[in-house]
Amino acid sequence: MTKPKILVARAVFPEVIARLEQYFEVESNQLDETWSKAQLMAQLKDKQGAFTTGSDRIDGEVLAACPSLKICANMAVGYNNFDIDAMTAAGVLATNAPDVLTETTADFGFALLMATARRLTESEHFLRAGKWSKWSYDMFAGSDIHGATLGILGMGRIGQGIARRGALGFGMKVIYHNRSRLDAALEAECKASYVSKEDLLKSADHLVLVLPYSAQSHHAIGAAELAQMKPTATLVNIARGGIVDDVALAAALRSKRIAAAGLDVFEGEPVVHPDLLSLSNVVLTPHIASATIPTRLAMANLAADNLIAFFTGKVPPTPINPAALATK
Numbered sequence: 670m671t672k673p674k675i676l677v678a679r680a681v682f683p684e685v686i687a688r689l690e691q692y693f694e695v696e697s698n699q700l701d702e703t704w705s706k707a708q709l710m711a712q713l714k715d716k717q718g719a720f721t722t723g724s725d726r727i728d729g730e731v732l733a734a735c736p737s738l739k740i741c742a743n744m745a746v747g748y749n750n751f752d753i754d755a756m757t758a759a760g761v762l763a764t765n766a767p768d769v770l771t772e773t774t775a776d777f778g779f780a781l782l783m784a785t786a787r788r789l790t791e792s793e794h795f796l797r798a799g800k801w802s803k804w805s806y807d808m809f810a811g812s813d814i815h816g817a818t819l820g821i822l823g824m825g826r827i828g829q830g831i832a833r834r835g836a837l838g839f840g841m842k843v844i845y846h847n848r849s850r851l852d853a854a855l856e857a858e859c860k861a862s863y864v865s866k867e868d869l870l871k872s873a874d875h876l877v878l879v880l881p882y883s884a885q886s887h888h889a890i891g892a893a894e895l896a897q898m899k900p901t902a903t904l905v906n907i908a909r910g911g912i913v914d915d916v917a918l919a920a921a922l923r924s925k926r927i928a929a930a931g932l933d934v935f936e937g938e939p940v941v942h943p944d945l946l947s948l949s950n951v952v953l954t955p956h957i958a959s960a961t962i963p964t965r966l967a968m969a970n971l972a973a974d975n976l977i978a979f980f981t982g983k984v985p986p987t988p989i990n991p992a993a994l995a996t997k
């Protein structure tokens with residue numbers, strides 16, 4: 670029997686490619702070339718399945734060019750690179766990689782929060798530049814984590830992991846805002862109180878963004894929201910670029926409207942707005958919140974599990990749009 674053809678759109682672990690090769694005729698971008706949309710469509714046009722990452726956009730144009738495509742398995746929990754409505758209409762199943770990255774990503778959210786509040790990278794750059802000549806009482810004074818109010822916007826699994834770390838590890842008061850309120854038992858377990866978005870902005874000493882990107886969350890933090898935050902506040906974004914208006918944030922950081930920001934994601938990444946690059950009160954990392962080898966391997970294997978289940982007649986473990994199965 671001929672094996673289904675799949676495309677692995679980016680370089681991934683060789684052992685995952687080897688696993689996929691047991692089931693599929695695999696074409697993979699192991700050289701990790703940056704493909705244009707036209708190149709992606711050319712590579713994908715004769716394939717039945719795709720292993721994608723958050724950088725690979727699958728929209729109506731791609732779907733129209735790839736009539737054999739039946740499933741796209743994203744090696745990411747976020748899937749704003751997928752046009753889900755177009756995929757469902759075309760009968761293309763979308764899957765993502767939730768759960769396996771939750772704790773690793775929550776660890777990183779906390780690391781970025783601490784680095785930002787305690788001015789870790791700024792002080793390290795100062796030291797490396799040979800500028801440290803004497804101790805002084807307020808040198809790189811930052812803001813406390815312990816006992817502070819931690820605000821979380823977006824209280825899914827990763828938000829809950831950050832809440833637990835803050836409340837249980839650092840004695841923080843945790844407040845959150847989310848589309849829907851957690852049930853009482855989960856709120857109690859996370860030691861988190863539900864507040865309005867306005868109260869979250871006004872009360873948080875540290876505000877961490879963990880909500881998914883969508884048209885509704887585009888620029889959820891812009892000039893108006895930044896104006897409501899404490900001047901001593903820090904803002905951390907480990908969610909998606911575009912949730913924060915980067916230009917408004919750079920202006921707020923420059924004028925010290927808020928104290929500092931930690932950003933792992935950017936509008937238009939991998940390009941970072943030059944205004945952010947020139948500021949010292951921002952910690953910048955290249956979208957690495959889930960980047961530990963065991964977690965990235967688990968994410969890749971979960972994407973592979975979805976492809977293998979789909980083509981062997983089993984139920985894929987983490988479908989996003991099961992309605993697509995009824996379409997084709």
Ligand code: GLV
Pocket residue numbers: 723744745746747748770908959
């Ligand atoms: C990373 O950003 C992911 O969505 O998994």
